[in-house]
Amino acid sequence: MTGAPLLEIAVVLLGLTVLLVEAFATTIDKRSLAIASIVGLAAVLVATFFLPSPPPAEATGFWSFYTADSLAIFFKRFALVTTILVLIMMIDYAPIVRQTIHGATHQAGLGEFFAIPLFTCAGLMWMASAVDFVMIFVSLEVVTMSFYVLVAFTRRNPASLEAGVKYLILSALSTGFLVYGITWIFGVTGETNLARITAALSAANVERMPALFGMALVLVALGFKIAAVPFQIWVPDVYQGAPTPVTAYLSVGSKAAGFVVLLRVLEPFFILPEMQKLLVVVAALTLIYGNVAALPQTNLKRLLAYSSIAHAGYLLVGVVSLAGSAVGFYLVSYLLMTMLSFAVLIIVSAQTGDRIEDFNGLSSRAPFLSFAMLIAMASLAGIPFTAGFLGKFFIFDAAIRQHQTMLVVVGVITVACGFYYYLKVVRAMYWEPAATTGAVPVSQFSRVTIGALIAAIIFLGVYPQPVLNALRSQPVTASATR
Amino acid sequence: MISALITIPLVGALLASIAPQNRARTVALAFNFLAALLALTLWRNFDSGAGGLQFVERYAWIPAIGAEYLLGIDGFSLLLVLLTSLVVPFALLARPMSRGFCALMLLTQAALYGTFTAHNFILWFLFFEMSLIPSFLLIKLWGGEERDRAAVKFFVYTFLGSVAMLLAFLGIYLVHGTFDFATLATLGKTGLLTGNAAWLAFAGIFLGLAVKTALFPFHTWLPDAYENAPVGATMVLSGLLSKMGVYGFVRLLLPMFPNEMQAIAPWLLALAVCSILFSALAAWAQSDLKRMVAYLSITHLGYCMLGVFSIGASPSQSLVETQAALTGVMMQVFNHGITAAALFYFVGLLEQRRGSRGIADFGGLMQRTPLLCGWMSVAVFSFLGLPGLNGFIGEFLIFKGSFALAAAATSVAVFGLLITAVALLRGMQALFSGPLPENGGAFDDLRRGELTVVVPVSVLMLAIGIAPQWVFNIFNATVVQMARALA
Numbered sequence: 020m021t022g023a024p025l026l027e028i029a030v031v032l033l034g035l036t037v038l039l040v041e042a043f044a045t046t047i048d049k050r051s052l053a054i055a056s057i058v059g060l061a062a063v064l065v066a067t068f069f070l071p072s073p074p075p076a077e078a079t080g081f082w083s084f085y086t087a088d089s090l091a092i093f094f095k096r097f098a099l100v101t102t103i104l105v106l107i108m109m110i111d112y113a114p115i116v117r118q119t120i121h122g123a124t125h126q127a128g129l130g131e132f133f134a135i136p137l138f139t140c141a142g143l144m145w146m147a148s149a150v151d152f153v154m155i156f157v158s159l160e161v162v163t164m165s166f167y168v169l170v171a172f173t174r175r176n177p178a179s180l181e182a183g184v185k186y187l188i189l190s191a192l193s194t195g196f197l198v199y200g201i202t203w204i205f206g207v208t209g210e211t212n213l214a215r216i217t218a219a220l221s222a223a224n225v226e227r228m229p230a231l232f233g234m235a236l237v238l239v240a241l242g243f244k245i246a247a248v249p250f251q252i253w254v255p256d257v258y259q260g261a262p263t264p265v266t267a268y269l270s271v272g273s274k275a276a277g278f279v280v281l282l283r284v285l286e287p288f289f290i291l292p293e294m295q296k297l298l299v300v301v302a303a304l305t306l307i308y309g310n311v312a313a314l315p316q317t318n319l320k321r322l323l324a325y326s327s328i329a330h331a332g333y334l335l336v337g338v339v340s341l342a343g344s345a346v347g348f349y350l351v352s353y354l355l356m357t358m359l360s361f362a363v364l365i366i367v368s369a370q371t372g373d374r375i376e377d378f379n380g381l382s383s384r385a386p387f388l389s390f391a392m393l394i395a396m397a398s399l400a401g402i403p404f405t406a407g408f409l410g411k412f413f414i415f416d417a418a419i420r421q422h423q424t425m426l427v428v429v430g431v432i433t434v435a436c437g438f439y440y441y442l443k444v445v446r447a448m449y450w451e452p453a454a455t456t457g458a459v460p461v462s463q464f465s466r467v468t469i470g471a472l473i474a475a476i477i478f479l480g481v482y483p484q485p486v487l488n489a490l491r492s493q494p495v496t497a498s499a500t501r
Numbered sequence: 502m503i504s505a506l507i508t509i510p511l512v513g514a515l516l517a518s519i520a521p522q523n524r525a526r527t528v529a530l531a532f533n534f535l536a537a538l539l540a541l542t543l544w545r546n547f548d549s550g551a552g553g554l555q556f557v558e559r560y561a562w563i564p565a566i567g568a569e570y571l572l573g574i575d576g577f578s579l580l581l582v583l584l585t586s587l588v589v590p591f592a593l594l595a596r597p598m599s600r601g602f603c604a605l606m607l608l609t610q611a612a613l614y615g616t617f618t619a620h621n622f623i624l625w626f627l628f629f630e631m632s633l634i635p636s637f638l639l640i641k642l643w644g645g646e647e648r649d650r651a652a653v654k655f656f657v658y659t660f661l662g663s664v665a666m667l668l669a670f671l672g673i674y675l676v677h678g679t680f681d682f683a684t685l686a687t688l689g690k691t692g693l694l695t696g697n698a699a700w701l702a703f704a705g706i707f708l709g710l711a712v713k714t715a716l717f718p719f720h721t722w723l724p725d726a727y728e729n730a731p732v733g734a735t736m737v738l739s740g741l742l743s744k745m746g747v748y749g750f751v752r753l754l755l756p757m758f759p760n761e762m763q764a765i766a767p768w769l770l771a772l773a774v775c776s777i778l779f780s781a782l783a784a785w786a787q788s789d790l791k792r793m794v795a796y797l798s799i800t801h802l803g804y805c806m807l808g809v810f811s812i813g814a815s816p817s818q819s820l821v822e823t824q825a826a827l828t829g830v831m832m833q834v835f836n837h838g839i840t841a842a843a844l845f846y847f848v849g850l851l852e853q854r855r856g857s858r859g860i861a862d863f864g865g866l867m868q869r870t871p872l873l874c875g876w877m878s879v880a881v882f883s884f885l886g887l888p889g890l891n892g893f894i895g896e897f898l899i900f901k902g903s904f905a906l907a908a909a910a911t912s913v914a915v916f917g918l919l920i921t922a923v924a925l926l927r928g929m930q931a932l933f934s935g936p937l938p939e940n941g942g943a944f945d946d947l948r949r950g951e952l953t954v955v956v957p958v959s960v961l962m963l964a965i966g967i968a969p970q971w972v973f974n975i976f977n978a979t980v981v982q983m984a985r986a987l988a
Binding site for chain 2: 403404409412413415416419431450481482483484487
C-alpha cells in the first residue's frame with residue numbers, strides 16, 4: 020500500500036510546519052500562513068489525480084484497515100476542497116478573530132486558527148479510507164478534537180464559548196456511544212474490520228439482537244455527526260455560536276465524513292433488515308424536523324443550521340435507497356452551495372450582521388454578493404439547472420427505484436417548505452428597502468472564489484457528468500445496489 | 502447546424518456586452534444577420550415533403566436521468582425558427598438601446614431557438630427557463646413606470662407555471678423513465694398515466710403552458726408586462742415568447758394527453774372563448790395604446806387556443822378538419838408574431854414622438870404624418886383580419902377547422918373578431934382623424950431609416966396574405982403527420 024496514505028502524511032506534515040513557523044516567526048503576517056496552507060493543500064489535491072491505481076484491498080494484514088478505492092479518493096478530494104475553501108473564508112474572518120483574542124501582538128492566535136483545519140483535513144481524509152472500526156474511531160476523534168478547539172476559538176465571545184462547551188459534551192457523549200456500540204459488534208462477531216464483520220454476520224448462527232443493539236449505538240454516534248434527528252439538538256446553537264468559517268466546516272466536512280462512514284457500514288448493517296427500517300424513520304423525521312423548524316428562523320446562520328439538518332434528511336433518503344453515487348453527488352452540490360452561502364454571509368455580516376433582515380436591500384449595495392447568495396439559495400432550494408436540483412433529483416429517483424414511496428412524498432413536501440425559507444432570504448435581498456447604504460467591500464481573492472463557486476453550481480446543474488464519472492465503479496455502490 | 506444556430510446569438514450576446522455602448526446594436530444586428538443566414542440555409546436544405554425531424558443532433562448528456570442533447574427541426578419548429586430570426590432583428594431596430602439590452606435580447610433569442618428545436622424535456626426546459634431570466638431583466642431594468650411590479654408579476658406567474666410543469670414531467674419520468682418527446686407522444690396514445698396521476702400531470706403541464714400563452718384566467722401578468730416592457734422587449738414578448746406556450750400545447754399536451762384533453766374539452770373551449778371575448782372587450786375599454794394592443798394579443802392567442810382545444814375535443818372526427826385547424830394554428834402563430842411585433846413597433850414610434858401613449862394624446866395624425874398612418878394601417882388591418890393580409894389566413898383556417906370540431910364554441914368566438922375590429926378601429930379613428938391636440942408639438946413623419954424597416958415587413962404581410970402557399974409548404978407535411986398521429 021503506497022501512494023494514498025502519503026497524502027494524509029503530507030497534510031499532517033504541512034500542518035506541523037505551519038505550526039512551527041507560526042511559533043518561531045512572530046513578525047510575519049499570519050495570513051501568509053493561510054496562503055501557504057492553501058497552496059500546500061492544492062498541491063496535495065493535484066497529487067490525488069496522479070496516484071498509482073490502488074492494489075486490491077487486503078482482507079487481512081496491516082493495511083486491511085485502510086482502503087484507497089474510488090470512493091475514498093473522491094472523499095479525500097472532497098475534504099481537501101472543503102478545507103481550502105474554509106481557509107479562504109478564514110482569511111476574510113481574521114479581523115473578527117483578532118477582536119476577540121487579546122494577545123501580546125495583534126496577530127496572536129491567528130496562526131493556530133489557520134493550522135488546525137489542516138489536521139481536521141487529515142482526519143477527514145483518513146475517515147474516507149477507514150474500513151475498520153478502530154480506524155473509524157481514531158479518525159473520527161482526530162476530526163472531533165480539532166473541532167473542539169475551532170468551535171470555541173473566539174474564546175472571549177460567550178456565544179462561541181457556549182457553543183464549544185455544548186459541542187464538547189455532546190460530542191464526547193456520542194463518542195461514548197460509538198465505542199460502546201463497536202464493542203457490542205466486536206462481541207458478536209469477534210471482528211472490527213467491516214468486510215470480516217459482514218462475513219461473520221452472514222453466518223447462520225449469529226446472534227442478531229446484540230449485533231442490532233451495537234449497530235443502533237453506532238448509528239447514534241453517526242447520527243450526531245451528520246445531524247440527524249433525534250441527535251440534532253446541538254446543531255443550531257453550535258452553528259450559530261461558532262466562528263462562521265468553522266460553522267461552514269462543521270456543516271460540510273464533518274457531515275460528509277459522517278456519510279462516508281455511514282456508506283461504508285451499510286453493507287454489514289443492512290444484513291439486518293431492522294436497520295433499514297430504523298434509517299427510514301430517522302430520514303423521515305430528519306426531513307420533517309429540519310425543514311419545518313427552519314420556517315420561522317430569522318437569523319441566517321441559524322437558518323443554515325436547520326437547513327443543514329434538512330439536507331442530512333435528503334442524504335439519508337439516498338443512503339436508505341443504497342444510492343452511493345447519488346449521495347456523493349448530493350454532498351458535492353451541498354459543499355458548493357453551503358460554502359457559497361457562508362462565504363457571502365461572512366463578508367456581509369462583518370459589516371451589518373447575520374440576521375436575515377441585515378440582508379435587506381443587499382442587491383443595491385452589493386449586486387455581486389446578492390447574486391451569489393441568490394444562486395446559493397436557489398441551489399439549496401433545488402431550483403432546476405443548479406447542482407442542488409440534480410442532487411435532489413438523483414436521490415428521489417433512487418428512492419422511487421427502491422419503492423420508498425413514503426420518503427419521496429415526505430421529501431417533496433419538505434422541498435416546498437424549503438422554497439419558502441430559502442426564498443425568504445432572496446426576498447430580503449431584492450425586495451426589501453436597504454436599511455444602510457454603502458458598498459460592501461469584497462477582497463479580490465474572495466471575489467474569485469465566490470465566482471468559481473457560482474460557476475461550479477451552475478455547471479454541475481447543467482452537466483453533472485464529471486462528478487458522476489468520478490463516483491462510478493466504486494465497490495460500495497456496486498455491491499450495495501445489487 | 503442547429504447547435505450553431507443557438508450558439509451564434511450566445512456569442513453575439515457576449516460580444517455585445519463588451520462592445521462600446523454605441524456599437525452594441527450593430528454587433529447584435531450582425532449576429533442576427535448570421536443567424537438569419539443560417540436559418541435560411543436550414544430552410545433551403547429542409548425537405549418539406551418529410552414530416553419528421555430533420556437535422557437531428559443527438560448526444561448523451563446526463564444518462565443517469567435520461568437527459569439527452571436532442572435537437573431537431575420539423576415544419577413547425579422551422580416556422581418558429583424563421584419567425585424568431587425575423588422578429589428579433591426587427592425588435593432590435595425599434596429603438597437604439599444600450600449594450601446590456603442588446604446582450605439580453607440575444608440571450609433570449611438563443612433560448613427561443615433552443616426551445617423550438619429541443620426534443621428532450623430537460624433540454625427543452627433549460628431553454629424554456631433560460632428565456633425567462635433575460636426577459637425579466639429586460640422589463641425590470643429598461644421598463645416603464647411600473648416596471649418593478651410588472652417584472653415581478655411576470656416572473657412569479659411564469660415561474661410558478663414552470664414549477665408545476667416540471668413536477669408533472671418528473672412524475673412522468675418516474676413512471677416511464679424517459680424525457681424524450683417522441684417516446685412520450687407514442688406512449689400518450691394509450692394513456693401516459695392512469696387515474697388521478699394523469700390528471701395531476703395534465704394539470705401541471707397545462708398550467709405551465711397556459712400561463713405562457715396568457716390563457717384566461719392566467720393572463721393577468723400579460724398586460725402589465727407588455728405595457729411596461731421597453732418596446733423592443735414587448736415585440737419579442739408578444740411576437741415570440743407567447744408562441745412558446747402555443748408550441749408547447751401542440752408539441753406536448755395534444756399528443757401526450759389526448760384522453761384528458763377530450764374529457765375536459767368543453768371547459769377548455771370555454772376558457773379559450775372567454776380569453777377571446779373578454780380580452781377583446783377589455784381592449785375596447787383601454788385608453789392606453791400599448792395596453793390595448795396587449796389585450797388584443799391575448800385575443801389572438803385565444804384563437805390559437807381555440808384551434809388547439811377543438812382538435813383536442815374530437816381529434817378523430819375528421820382528419821381534414823383537424824389538419825385545417827392545425828394549419829390555422831401554425832399560420833396564426835406565424836402571422837401574429839409578425840403583426841403584433843409590427844403594431845408594437847408603431848406604438849413605440851408614436852410613444853417616442855409624443856412622449857406618451859394615451860389614445861387621447863393623439864389626433865389628426867393623418868394630416869401631419871400620412872406615411873406613418875398609411876403603413877400603420879397595414880399592420881392594423883392585418884391584426885383585425887382583413888382578407889388580403891396575413892392575419893386573415895390563420896384566423897379563417899382556425900375557424901374553418903374548429904367549427905366542424907366544436908361548433909358552439911366557435912360560433913361564440915367569432916364575435917371576438919367583431920369586437921377586435923371595433924376596438925382597433927375606434928383607436929385608429931381617434932389617432933388618425935379628428936382635431937390635432939392642443940399641446941401637440943412638432944411631430945415627424947416616418948424617417949428613412951424607419952421606412953426601410955417598415956416597408957419590408959408590410960410587404961411580407963401582404964405577400965403572405967395574397968399568396969400564403971409558400972408558408973404552408975414549410976409545415977404542411979408536419980401537419981399531415983401530426984393530424985394522423987392524433988387521429
